[in-house]
Amino acid sequence: MIKNISTMKNYNQKRERCCELVEALEEERRKINVFQREFPLCLELVTQAIEAYKREISGTTTDNVYGQSECSEQTTGECGRVLDLFIPIKHSSTFVEEVEEEVDDKDDDDDDDDEHESHETNIDFDDKNMKSEWLKSVQLWNQPDAVVSNNRQDHSQETTEMMVELIKRNDEAAEKNNNIQSPATTSGGGGGGRRGQRKHRRCWSQELHRRFLNALKQLGGPHVATPKQIRELMKVDGLTNDEVKSHLQKYRLHARRPSQTTPNNRNSQTQHFVVVGGIWVPQTNHSTANVVASGETTTGIYGPMVNPLSSEWPSHSNFGRTISEDRSRSCSNKGIFRCSSPAMSSSTRTKTKDAKIS
DNA sequence: GGAGGAATAT
DNA sequence: AATATTCCTC
Numbered sequence: 219m220i221k222n223i224s225t226m227k228n229y230n231q232k233r234e235r236c237c238e239l240v241e242a243l244e245e246e247r248r249k250i251n252v253f254q255r256e257f258p259l260c261l262e263l264v265t266q267a268i269e270a271y272k273r274e275i276s277g278t279t280t281d282n283v284y285g286q287s288e289c290s291e292q293t294t295g296e297c298g299r300v301l302d303l304f305i306p307i308k309h310s311s312t313f314v315e316e317v318e319e320e321v322d323d324k325d326d327d328d329d330d331d332d333e334h335e336s337h338e339t340n341i342d343f344d345d346k347n348m349k350s351e352w353l354k355s356v357q358l359w360n361q362p363d364a365v366v367s368n369n370r371q372d373h374s375q376e377t378t379e380m381m382v383e384l385i386k387r388n389d390e391a392a393e394k395n396n397n398i399q400s401p402a403t404t405s406g407g408g409g410g411g412r413r414g415q416r417k418h419r420r421c422w423s424q425e426l427h428r429r430f431l432n433a434l435k436q437l438g439g440p441h442v443a444t445p446k447q448i449r450e451l452m453k454v455d456g457l458t459n460d461e462v463k464s465h466l467q468k469y470r471l472h473a474r475r476p477s478q479t480t481p482n483n484r485n486s487q488t489q490h491f492v493v494v495g496g497i498w499v500p501q502t503n504h505s506t507a508n509v510v511a512s513g514e515t516t517t518g519i520y521g522p523m524v525n526p527l528s529s530e531w532p533s534h535s536n537f538g539r540t541i542s543e544d545r546s547r548s549c550s551n552k553g554i555f556r557c558s559s560p561a562m563s564s565s566t567r568t569k570t571k572d573a574k575i576s
Numbered sequence: 577g578g579a580g581g582a583a584t585a586t
Numbered sequence: 587a588a589t590a591t592t593c594c595t596c
Contacts, residue, residue, distance in 0.1 A: 419586065419590055446578065459578075464590060467581070 243268045422465060429454060430465060440470050 247265060422430070433451035437443030445463035452462070 416585075417591060421590085444579065460591070463579075464592090468589065470580095 239271050243271065420461060426452075426454065426457075427465075430462070430469075434469075440466060440473060 247268065429452040430448065433448040434440055434443050436451055437447050443466070445459045445466055448466065449457055449459055449462045
Protein backbone atom coordinates (compact mmCIF):
# COMPACT_ATOMS: atom_id res chain seq x y z
CA MET A 219 0.00 0.00 0.00
CA ILE A 220 2.68 2.39 0.99
CA LYS A 221 4.52 1.30 -2.07
CA ASN A 222 1.52 2.16 -4.20
CA ILE A 223 1.22 5.57 -2.66
CA SER A 224 4.83 6.36 -3.21
CA THR A 225 4.53 5.10 -6.76
CA MET A 226 1.56 7.35 -7.32
CA LYS A 227 3.51 10.20 -5.87
CA ASN A 228 6.34 9.48 -8.24
CA TYR A 229 4.06 9.56 -11.21
CA ASN A 230 2.48 12.76 -10.15
CA GLN A 231 5.86 14.29 -9.86
CA LYS A 232 6.89 12.86 -13.12
CA ARG A 233 3.82 14.16 -14.81
CA GLU A 234 4.30 17.56 -13.33
CA ARG A 235 7.84 17.56 -14.51
CA CYS A 236 6.74 16.57 -17.99
CA CYS A 237 4.23 19.37 -18.07
CA GLU A 238 6.89 21.83 -17.15
CA LEU A 239 9.15 20.49 -19.80
CA VAL A 240 6.45 20.70 -22.39
CA GLU A 241 5.76 24.26 -21.48
CA ALA A 242 9.39 25.13 -21.64
CA LEU A 243 9.79 23.42 -24.95
CA GLU A 244 6.76 25.14 -26.37
CA GLU A 245 8.21 28.40 -25.30
CA GLU A 246 11.38 27.49 -27.11
CA ARG A 247 9.44 26.52 -30.14
CA ARG A 248 7.76 29.89 -30.26
CA LYS A 249 11.13 31.51 -30.29
CA ILE A 250 12.60 29.23 -32.87
CA ASN A 251 9.57 29.77 -34.97
CA VAL A 252 10.87 33.18 -35.84
CA PHE A 253 13.79 31.48 -37.51
CA GLN A 254 11.73 28.80 -39.11
CA ARG A 255 13.47 29.21 -42.39
CA GLU A 256 16.95 29.15 -41.00
CA PHE A 257 16.40 26.34 -38.56
CA PRO A 258 13.75 24.00 -39.85
CA LEU A 259 15.48 21.06 -38.32
CA CYS A 260 15.70 22.73 -34.98
CA LEU A 261 12.01 23.46 -35.03
CA GLU A 262 11.27 19.91 -35.98
CA LEU A 263 13.37 18.54 -33.19
CA VAL A 264 11.70 20.63 -30.58
CA THR A 265 8.33 19.71 -31.93
CA GLN A 266 9.22 16.08 -31.71
CA ALA A 267 10.36 16.48 -28.17
CA ILE A 268 7.14 18.19 -27.24
CA GLU A 269 5.09 15.47 -28.81
CA ALA A 270 7.07 12.81 -27.08
CA TYR A 271 6.51 14.42 -23.73
CA LYS A 272 2.86 14.92 -24.42
CA ARG A 273 2.52 11.31 -25.24
CA GLU A 274 4.22 10.48 -22.03
CA ILE A 275 1.89 12.69 -20.08
CA SER A 276 -1.17 11.13 -21.58
CA GLY A 277 0.38 7.75 -20.98
CA THR A 278 0.90 8.33 -17.30
CA THR A 279 -2.52 9.75 -16.75
CA THR A 280 -4.39 6.91 -18.36
CA ASP A 281 -3.79 3.25 -18.41
CA ASN A 282 -0.23 2.81 -17.46
CA VAL A 283 -0.27 3.86 -13.91
CA TYR A 284 2.05 1.10 -12.96
CA GLY A 285 5.23 0.13 -14.59
CA GLN A 286 6.85 1.70 -17.55
CA SER A 287 4.54 3.06 -20.13
CA GLU A 288 5.44 2.82 -23.74
CA CYS A 289 5.83 6.52 -23.74
CA SER A 290 8.34 6.32 -21.02
CA GLU A 291 10.33 4.22 -23.32
CA GLN A 292 9.91 6.83 -25.92
CA THR A 293 11.25 9.30 -23.51
CA THR A 294 14.42 7.37 -23.19
CA GLY A 295 14.24 6.48 -26.79
CA GLU A 296 13.05 9.08 -29.19
CA CYS A 297 12.86 11.87 -26.76
CA GLY A 298 16.13 10.96 -25.30
CA ARG A 299 17.63 11.07 -28.70
CA VAL A 300 16.10 14.39 -29.37
CA LEU A 301 17.36 15.80 -26.15
CA ASP A 302 20.71 14.26 -26.68
CA LEU A 303 21.05 16.54 -29.61
CA PHE A 304 20.88 19.49 -27.31
CA ILE A 305 22.36 18.44 -24.06
CA PRO A 306 25.84 17.47 -25.18
CA ILE A 307 26.39 20.98 -26.35
CA LYS A 308 27.10 22.01 -22.85
CA HIS A 309 29.97 19.66 -22.69
CA SER A 310 31.50 20.30 -26.02
CA SER A 311 33.80 23.21 -25.87
CA THR A 312 35.77 22.23 -28.87
CA PHE A 313 33.23 22.00 -31.59
CA VAL A 314 34.41 24.97 -33.53
CA GLU A 315 36.94 24.01 -36.08
CA GLU A 316 39.42 26.53 -34.98
CA VAL A 317 39.15 27.04 -31.29
CA GLU A 318 40.98 30.02 -30.08
CA GLU A 319 42.71 28.81 -27.06
CA GLU A 320 44.61 31.97 -26.71
CA VAL A 321 41.71 34.33 -26.86
CA ASP A 322 40.91 34.67 -23.26
CA ASP A 323 40.73 37.45 -20.76
CA LYS A 324 44.38 37.30 -20.10
CA ASP A 325 45.13 38.04 -23.68
CA ASP A 326 42.74 40.88 -23.82
CA ASP A 327 44.50 42.92 -21.25
CA ASP A 328 45.85 45.31 -23.77
CA ASP A 329 42.73 45.19 -25.79
CA ASP A 330 40.63 47.77 -24.08
CA ASP A 331 37.51 47.05 -26.04
CA ASP A 332 37.44 43.40 -25.40
CA GLU A 333 36.73 43.68 -21.76
CA HIS A 334 33.84 45.82 -22.62
CA GLU A 335 32.80 43.33 -25.17
CA SER A 336 32.44 40.57 -22.67
CA HIS A 337 29.94 42.75 -20.91
CA GLU A 338 28.07 43.30 -24.06
CA THR A 339 27.46 39.66 -24.47
CA ASN A 340 25.25 39.28 -21.44
CA ILE A 341 26.23 35.72 -20.99
CA ASP A 342 25.32 34.19 -17.73
CA PHE A 343 26.92 30.86 -18.11
CA ASP A 344 28.01 29.07 -15.04
CA ASP A 345 31.18 27.99 -16.67
CA LYS A 346 31.61 31.31 -18.29
CA ASN A 347 35.23 30.89 -19.05
CA MET A 348 34.85 27.73 -20.94
CA LYS A 349 31.90 28.92 -22.92
CA SER A 350 33.16 32.31 -23.68
CA GLU A 351 36.02 30.67 -25.44
CA TRP A 352 34.00 28.83 -27.94
CA LEU A 353 31.48 31.55 -28.19
CA LYS A 354 34.22 33.91 -29.14
CA SER A 355 35.40 31.44 -31.65
CA VAL A 356 32.02 31.23 -33.19
CA GLN A 357 31.74 34.92 -33.10
CA LEU A 358 35.05 35.51 -34.73
CA TRP A 359 34.99 32.99 -37.41
CA ASN A 360 31.47 32.06 -38.19
CA GLN A 361 29.67 33.22 -41.23
CA PRO A 362 28.12 36.52 -40.41
CA ASP A 363 24.81 35.39 -41.77
CA ALA A 364 24.49 32.62 -39.33
CA VAL A 365 25.63 34.75 -36.52
CA VAL A 366 23.37 37.60 -37.32
CA SER A 367 20.51 35.19 -37.29
CA ASN A 368 21.29 34.67 -33.66
CA ASN A 369 21.13 38.29 -32.88
CA ARG A 370 17.94 38.26 -30.98
CA GLN A 371 18.26 38.89 -27.35
CA ASP A 372 15.03 37.27 -26.38
CA HIS A 373 16.52 33.92 -26.99
CA SER A 374 17.25 31.85 -24.03
CA GLN A 375 20.54 30.20 -23.51
CA GLU A 376 19.28 26.82 -24.54
CA THR A 377 17.82 28.09 -27.73
CA THR A 378 20.98 29.82 -28.66
CA GLU A 379 22.99 26.77 -27.92
CA MET A 380 20.73 24.64 -29.99
CA MET A 381 21.05 27.03 -32.86
CA VAL A 382 24.77 27.25 -32.55
CA GLU A 383 24.95 23.51 -32.53
CA LEU A 384 22.81 23.24 -35.59
CA ILE A 385 24.82 25.84 -37.41
CA LYS A 386 27.92 24.00 -36.52
CA ARG A 387 26.56 20.74 -37.75
CA ASN A 388 25.54 22.30 -40.99
CA ASP A 389 28.96 23.80 -41.38
CA GLU A 390 30.61 20.52 -40.66
CA ALA A 391 28.51 18.81 -43.23
CA ALA A 392 29.22 21.50 -45.74
CA GLU A 393 32.88 21.25 -45.06
CA LYS A 394 32.86 17.53 -45.52
CA ASN A 395 31.21 18.00 -48.84
CA ASN A 396 33.75 20.57 -49.75
CA ASN A 397 36.60 18.29 -48.97
CA ILE A 398 35.13 15.56 -50.99
CA GLN A 399 34.00 17.61 -53.89
CA SER A 400 36.95 19.88 -54.27
CA PRO A 401 40.13 17.95 -54.26
CA ALA A 402 43.36 19.46 -55.37
CA THR A 403 42.86 21.03 -58.67
CA THR A 404 45.30 22.10 -61.26
CA SER A 405 43.01 24.44 -63.01
CA GLY A 406 43.16 28.15 -63.31
CA GLY A 407 46.22 30.21 -63.09
CA GLY A 408 47.10 32.57 -60.35
CA GLY A 409 46.10 31.64 -56.89
CA GLY A 410 43.83 28.69 -57.17
CA GLY A 411 44.78 25.14 -57.55
CA ARG A 412 48.38 25.55 -58.25
CA ARG A 413 49.18 24.03 -54.95
CA GLY A 414 46.86 21.52 -53.49
CA GLN A 415 43.55 22.43 -52.04
CA ARG A 416 42.49 26.00 -51.89
CA LYS A 417 42.00 27.30 -48.44
CA HIS A 418 38.59 27.47 -46.96
CA ARG A 419 37.37 30.96 -47.63
CA ARG A 420 37.17 32.87 -44.44
CA CYS A 421 35.00 35.78 -43.65
CA TRP A 422 36.14 38.54 -41.41
CA SER A 423 33.56 39.01 -38.74
CA GLN A 424 33.02 42.35 -37.14
CA GLU A 425 34.80 41.23 -34.06
CA LEU A 426 37.75 40.06 -36.05
CA HIS A 427 37.89 43.29 -37.94
CA ARG A 428 37.59 45.18 -34.72
CA ARG A 429 40.65 43.42 -33.43
CA PHE A 430 42.35 44.18 -36.67
CA LEU A 431 41.61 47.85 -36.29
CA ASN A 432 42.68 47.78 -32.72
CA ALA A 433 46.00 46.33 -33.67
CA LEU A 434 46.30 48.85 -36.44
CA LYS A 435 45.65 51.61 -34.02
CA GLN A 436 48.31 50.38 -31.67
CA LEU A 437 50.83 49.95 -34.41
CA GLY A 438 50.32 53.36 -35.84
CA GLY A 439 48.27 52.86 -38.93
CA PRO A 440 47.86 50.59 -41.92
CA HIS A 441 50.96 51.79 -43.63
CA VAL A 442 53.18 51.27 -40.67
CA ALA A 443 51.84 48.08 -39.28
CA THR A 444 53.01 44.84 -40.73
CA PRO A 445 50.86 41.77 -41.06
CA LYS A 446 52.90 39.87 -38.57
CA GLN A 447 52.67 42.56 -35.96
CA ILE A 448 48.99 42.88 -36.52
CA ARG A 449 48.47 39.19 -36.23
CA GLU A 450 50.38 39.07 -33.00
CA LEU A 451 48.41 41.93 -31.56
CA MET A 452 45.14 40.46 -32.62
CA LYS A 453 45.88 37.29 -30.74
CA VAL A 454 43.49 35.24 -32.69
CA ASP A 455 44.33 31.62 -32.84
CA GLY A 456 44.36 30.18 -36.28
CA LEU A 457 44.75 33.47 -37.99
CA THR A 458 47.59 33.41 -40.44
CA ASN A 459 49.91 36.11 -41.60
CA ASP A 460 48.60 35.70 -45.08
CA GLU A 461 45.07 36.31 -44.00
CA VAL A 462 46.04 39.41 -42.14
CA LYS A 463 48.16 40.54 -45.01
CA SER A 464 45.33 40.11 -47.40
CA HIS A 465 42.99 41.98 -45.15
CA LEU A 466 45.52 44.71 -44.72
CA GLN A 467 45.99 44.94 -48.43
CA LYS A 468 42.32 45.34 -48.90
CA TYR A 469 42.22 47.95 -46.21
CA ARG A 470 45.04 49.90 -47.78
CA LEU A 471 43.49 49.73 -51.16
CA HIS A 472 40.33 51.26 -49.87
CA ALA A 473 42.25 53.83 -47.94
CA ARG A 474 43.98 54.89 -51.07
CA ARG A 475 40.80 55.91 -52.76
CA PRO A 476 38.37 56.73 -50.05
CA SER A 477 35.92 58.61 -52.19
CA GLN A 478 34.10 56.46 -54.61
CA THR A 479 31.23 57.74 -56.57
CA THR A 480 28.03 56.59 -55.06
CA PRO A 481 26.09 59.78 -54.62
CA ASN A 482 22.35 60.11 -54.58
CA ASN A 483 20.40 58.91 -51.65
CA ARG A 484 22.45 60.11 -48.77
CA ASN A 485 20.97 60.79 -45.47
CA SER A 486 21.49 64.23 -44.25
CA GLN A 487 23.21 62.57 -41.34
CA THR A 488 26.54 62.74 -42.97
CA GLN A 489 29.15 60.54 -41.45
CA HIS A 490 32.34 62.34 -40.64
CA PHE A 491 35.60 60.49 -40.58
CA VAL A 492 38.85 61.33 -39.04
CA VAL A 493 42.14 59.73 -39.72
CA VAL A 494 43.82 59.08 -36.46
CA GLY A 495 47.26 57.72 -36.87
CA GLY A 496 46.42 56.71 -40.35
CA ILE A 497 43.25 54.92 -39.42
CA TRP A 498 39.88 55.95 -40.64
CA VAL A 499 37.50 56.21 -37.81
CA PRO A 500 34.15 57.83 -37.33
CA GLN A 501 34.54 61.30 -36.00
CA THR A 502 32.04 60.79 -33.27
CA ASN A 503 30.83 57.80 -31.45
CA HIS A 504 27.76 58.17 -33.53
CA SER A 505 24.50 56.68 -32.64
CA THR A 506 23.44 57.00 -36.21
CA ALA A 507 20.65 54.58 -36.10
CA ASN A 508 21.72 51.86 -38.41
CA VAL A 509 18.58 49.95 -37.97
CA VAL A 510 19.11 46.27 -38.13
CA ALA A 511 16.59 44.31 -40.04
CA SER A 512 15.45 42.49 -36.98
CA GLY A 513 14.47 45.70 -35.37
CA GLU A 514 15.76 46.38 -31.95
CA THR A 515 19.46 46.22 -31.69
CA THR A 516 20.48 43.69 -29.20
CA THR A 517 23.54 42.91 -27.27
CA GLY A 518 23.08 39.26 -26.89
CA ILE A 519 25.69 36.64 -27.20
CA TYR A 520 26.55 37.90 -30.60
CA GLY A 521 26.01 41.45 -29.67
CA PRO A 522 29.24 42.80 -31.02
CA MET A 523 28.31 41.55 -34.41
CA VAL A 524 25.46 43.95 -34.56
CA ASN A 525 27.42 47.08 -34.20
CA PRO A 526 27.84 48.57 -37.60
CA LEU A 527 31.49 48.60 -38.29
CA SER A 528 31.29 49.57 -41.86
CA SER A 529 32.08 53.09 -40.87
CA GLU A 530 35.45 51.91 -39.75
CA TRP A 531 36.43 51.10 -43.25
CA PRO A 532 38.26 53.72 -45.17
CA SER A 533 35.51 54.14 -47.65
CA HIS A 534 31.84 53.56 -47.56
CA SER A 535 31.96 51.05 -50.34
CA ASN A 536 30.94 47.48 -49.94
CA PHE A 537 34.21 46.74 -48.34
CA GLY A 538 32.68 45.67 -45.12
CA ARG A 539 29.93 43.75 -46.64
CA THR A 540 30.88 40.43 -45.25
CA ILE A 541 30.91 42.03 -41.94
CA SER A 542 27.75 43.97 -41.84
CA GLU A 543 26.13 43.04 -45.07
CA ASP A 544 24.55 46.01 -46.68
CA ARG A 545 24.21 48.21 -43.73
CA SER A 546 27.22 50.12 -44.93
CA ARG A 547 25.10 51.79 -47.51
CA SER A 548 23.90 54.23 -44.98
CA CYS A 549 27.39 55.56 -44.61
CA SER A 550 28.68 58.48 -46.48
CA ASN A 551 32.06 59.45 -47.71
CA LYS A 552 31.33 63.08 -47.43
CA GLY A 553 32.93 65.15 -44.77
CA ILE A 554 36.06 63.14 -44.48
CA PHE A 555 38.92 64.82 -42.81
CA ARG A 556 42.41 63.61 -43.01
CA CYS A 557 44.74 64.59 -40.26
CA SER A 558 47.74 62.57 -41.19
CA SER A 559 48.62 59.81 -43.50
CA PRO A 560 51.91 58.12 -43.03
CA ALA A 561 53.34 56.80 -46.22
CA MET A 562 50.26 56.95 -48.28
CA SER A 563 52.13 56.73 -51.49
CA SER A 564 52.60 53.38 -52.99
CA SER A 565 55.67 51.60 -51.97
CA THR A 566 58.90 52.19 -53.70
CA ARG A 567 59.12 48.52 -54.29
CA THR A 568 56.50 48.70 -56.93
CA LYS A 569 58.40 51.36 -58.68
CA THR A 570 61.57 49.38 -58.70
CA LYS A 571 59.68 46.39 -59.83
CA ASP A 572 58.06 48.32 -62.61
CA ALA A 573 61.34 49.82 -63.53
CA LYS A 574 62.80 46.41 -63.83
CA ILE A 575 60.00 45.20 -65.95
CA SER A 576 60.18 48.16 -68.24
C1' DG B 577 60.72 33.96 -43.50
C1' DG B 578 58.29 38.24 -43.97
C1' DA B 579 56.43 42.06 -46.66
C1' DG B 580 54.05 44.30 -50.57
C1' DG B 581 51.61 43.86 -54.54
C1' DA B 582 49.41 41.45 -58.32
C1' DA B 583 46.89 37.62 -60.18
C1' DT B 584 43.38 34.60 -59.60
C1' DA B 585 39.36 32.15 -57.60
C1' DT B 586 34.96 32.40 -55.47
C1' DA C 587 31.90 43.58 -58.31
C1' DA C 588 33.83 42.59 -54.02
C1' DT C 589 36.69 39.96 -51.39
C1' DA C 590 39.76 36.06 -49.94
C1' DT C 591 43.63 33.27 -51.33
C1' DT C 592 47.71 32.32 -53.69
C1' DC C 593 51.72 33.56 -56.28
C1' DC C 594 55.65 36.45 -57.36
C1' DT C 595 59.23 39.32 -56.20
C1' DC C 596 62.19 41.60 -53.17
